[in-house]
Amino acid sequence: MATVLGVLSSPGATADALHGLRDAGFEDLDAFSPVPSHEIEHALDRGPSRVRGWTLVGALTGVFLGYLMTIWMANDWQLVVGGKPFSSIPAYTVIAFELTILFGGVLTVIGLVVHGLMLTDSKAGAYRPSFSGDEFGCLVSCSNEQIPRVQELLNGVGCKEVRVVES
Amino acid sequence: MAVTPEQLPETADQYNEDILSVLRPPTPLYVIAVLACAGLVGAAVAALLVQTYWGLGTTGLMHPVMWGVYITTFVFWVGIAHAGTLISAILFLFRATWRNAINRGAEAMTVFAVITAGLFPLIHIGRLWKFYFMLPYPNQRGLWTNFKSPLEWDVFAVNTYMTISILFFIVGLIPDMAAARDRVTDWRRHLYAALALGWRGTAEQWRHHSRAVLHLSGLATPLVLSVHSVVSWDFAMSVVPGWHTTIFAPYFVAGAIFSGMAMVITVLVPVRKAFHLEPYIRDVHFDNMGKFIVLTSTIVGYAYGVEYFMAWYSANPYEQMSFWHRAFGDYWWATWIMIICNVVVPLPLWIKKVRLHIPTVWVMTIFINIGMWFERYVIITTGLAHDYDPAAWGYYTPSWVEMTILLGSFGWFFMLFLIFLRMFPIIAIQEEKELFYHRQVAGGTH
Numbered sequence: 001m002a003t004v005l006g007v008l009s010s011p012g013a014t015a016d017a018l019h020g021l022r023d024a025g026f027e028d029l030d031a032f033s034p035v036p037s038h039e040i041e042h043a044l045d046r047g048p049s050r051v052r053g054w055t056l057v058g059a060l061t062g063v064f065l066g067y068l069m070t071i072w073m074a075n076d077w078q079l080v081v082g083g084k085p086f087s088s089i090p091a092y093t094v095i096a097f098e099l100t101i102l103f104g105g106v107l108t109v110i111g112l113v114v115h116g117l118m119l120t121d122s123k124a125g126a127y128r129p130s131f132s133g134d135e136f137g138c139l140v141s142c143s144n145e146q147i148p149r150v151q152e153l154l155n156g157v158g159c160k161e162v163r164v165v166e167s
Numbered sequence: 168m169a170v171t172p173e174q175l176p177e178t179a180d181q182y183n184e185d186i187l188s189v190l191r192p193p194t195p196l197y198v199i200a201v202l203a204c205a206g207l208v209g210a211a212v213a214a215l216l217v218q219t220y221w222g223l224g225t226t227g228l229m230h231p232v233m234w235g236v237y238i239t240t241f242v243f244w245v246g247i248a249h250a251g252t253l254i255s256a257i258l259f260l261f262r263a264t265w266r267n268a269i270n271r272g273a274e275a276m277t278v279f280a281v282i283t284a285g286l287f288p289l290i291h292i293g294r295l296w297k298f299y300f301m302l303p304y305p306n307q308r309g310l311w312t313n314f315k316s317p318l319e320w321d322v323f324a325v326n327t328y329m330t331i332s333i334l335f336f337i338v339g340l341i342p343d344m345a346a347a348r349d350r351v352t353d354w355r356r357h358l359y360a361a362l363a364l365g366w367r368g369t370a371e372q373w374r375h376h377s378r379a380v381l382h383l384s385g386l387a388t389p390l391v392l393s394v395h396s397v398v399s400w401d402f403a404m405s406v407v408p409g410w411h412t413t414i415f416a417p418y419f420v421a422g423a424i425f426s427g428m429a430m431v432i433t434v435l436v437p438v439r440k441a442f443h444l445e446p447y448i449r450d451v452h453f454d455n456m457g458k459f460i461v462l463t464s465t466i467v468g469y470a471y472g473v474e475y476f477m478a479w480y481s482a483n484p485y486e487q488m489s490f491w492h493r494a495f496g497d498y499w500w501a502t503w504i505m506i507i508c509n510v511v512v513p514l515p516l517w518i519k520k521v522r523l524h525i526p527t528v529w530v531m532t533i534f535i536n537i538g539m540w541f542e543r544y545v546i547i548t549t550g551l552a553h554d555y556d557p558a559a560w561g562y563y564t565p566s567w568v569e570m571t572i573l574l575g576s577f578g579w580f581f582m583l584f585l586i587f588l589r590m591f592p593i594i595a596i597q598e599e600k601e602l603f604y605h606r607q608v609a610g611g612t613h
Contacts, residue, residue, distance in 0.1 A: 031370040049378035073311035098323040116375030129349035134179035
């Protein structure tokens with residue numbers, strides 16, 4: 001397998017390049033960008049991020065644990081005051097709410113680390129510092145025989161530079 | 168003078184150069200400022216050691232006023248923290264793009280303010296080493312915390328707020344840390360590389376990052392409303408005259424945004440001047456923040472009025488006595504400082520010309536912060552000093568220990584902010600560049 005990198009100067013041009021490559025049958029694509037871009041995201045069409053699942057699980061865990069902890073502890077150490085019930089759901093809703101936010105937030109960040117930060121080392125070789133500045137990268141994985149075709153496509157969409165990163 | 172859009176950078180890379188230029192080596196003035204702040208912190212630490220060794224008798228806290236400067240300052244700093252979350256989370260969800268230039272500074276302020284606030288309940292309890300009694304931990308006595316207590320709610324609310332604010336701040340910083348890593352050549356490169364967490368700006372990373380920021384914004388938005396509501400319930404859930412009122416939650420939230428916005432302006436005006444950031448932090452930002460101040464000042468002023476109206480309309484002699492005492496009793500001076508600074512001083516901000524006169528706005532924001540500290544002082548001390556039984560009435564005067572720790576908290580906050588200024592980009596580079604590309608698509612002007 002080979003990896004070819006095309007360097008572009010705007011998110012629109014990068015999205016156009018990605019569309020062109022997909023139309024030509026290349027599916028293993030990625031992009032480098034100094035800014036988030038809906039155009040690039042749509043061009044790659046990867047669907048919603050799995051981070052949302054982490055947020056949901058975190059929030060549900062938080063609300064469940066919030067009520068479980070307060071109700072269990074109130075019954076384990078009983079405050080006998082004027083015949084009032086040991087568990088006070090309205091008061092415990094504050095704790096459950098806070099833990100919903102806390103667990104939801106913490107798991108969101110863990111989800112980001114797991115999916116977005118830890119599993120991307122394979123792209124390290126193609127990275128260049130200008131990708132955090134004003135350049136965009138279009139990364140194509142293909143067979144060695146397909147390299148000329150990819151180079152032709154990338155040059156055709158106005159890449160400033162096209163190079164084979166790995167072959 | 169207003170900065171025209173033409174003064175914005177011509178290329179995306181120029182954003183990196185301009186904003187990261189703030190990270191240049193410190194000037195003598197900067198070092199003096201940091202040392203001055205550190206001096207205040209040192210004095211506060213010395214005062215805290217005196218208090219810890221001799222006990223809370225070194226403070227002015229005495230029956231009936233057992234909450235004083237420490238709780239006042241706790242509420243003040245929690246309030247200051249609110250503007251950052253409002254700007255970074257709520258305005259993000261509303262797609263208010265003007266927030267981009269100021270959200271990083273406001274977020275940093277939020278983090279440092281809530282860290283500062285969190286110190287005060289610990290200082291207030293006197294025996295610092297017993298702070299963990301507020302946490303529900305398994306112990307051999309089989310004793311759990313009382314979750315029906317608003318003070319316990321506060322432990323959860325403030326800690327959640329601090330955690331989410333720090334996470335939100337760090338997640339937003341990741342792409343900019345990568346930009347700094349790619350340009351800085353000295354020892355800080357290693358720091359930025361570590362904080363960038365392997366960021367390379369791949370589409371996959373952006374996809375997850377954008378979703379995480381969106382979700383954190385959604386989670387932080389109710390926190391803006393809930394944290395100060397919970398803090399207000401520390402008072403409102405009790406039966407102390409002047410405290411026991413249902414208007415406290417919205418009144419406190421509006422006050423928090425009011426003081427937070429004022430502090431953002433207080434901090435950003437000198438930062439903009441010192442680091443020549445006029446093309447980024449423009450007059451429109453101060454104009455918009457001025458509008459927030461006008462709105463929240465009006466709500467706060469309305470709440471002051473409603474408190475007096477309800478005291479009169481309730482026909483409750485204790486409430487009436489409490490509010491009469493506030494305005495004309497021992498603490499009349501504090502009450503009138505509060506009203507003048509929070510309701511009268513911001514009135515000229517209704518006029519656009521005043522909102523765009525930055526030196527005037529800056530001076531106003533300092534008065535607003537003084538007024539907002541006094542608001543909490545008035546609520547806390549007047550309520551406790553004059554409750555139901557005249558035989559138990561008292562007067563609270565803060566001691567030098569409390570005042571030194573109060574001043575030290577400002578030193579601590581500004582010291583952290585100054586260190587942040589030289590270590591991290593004060594403006595969110597990637598968000599500014601995002602706007603740059605949007606402007607290019609919209610018509611080529613920038």
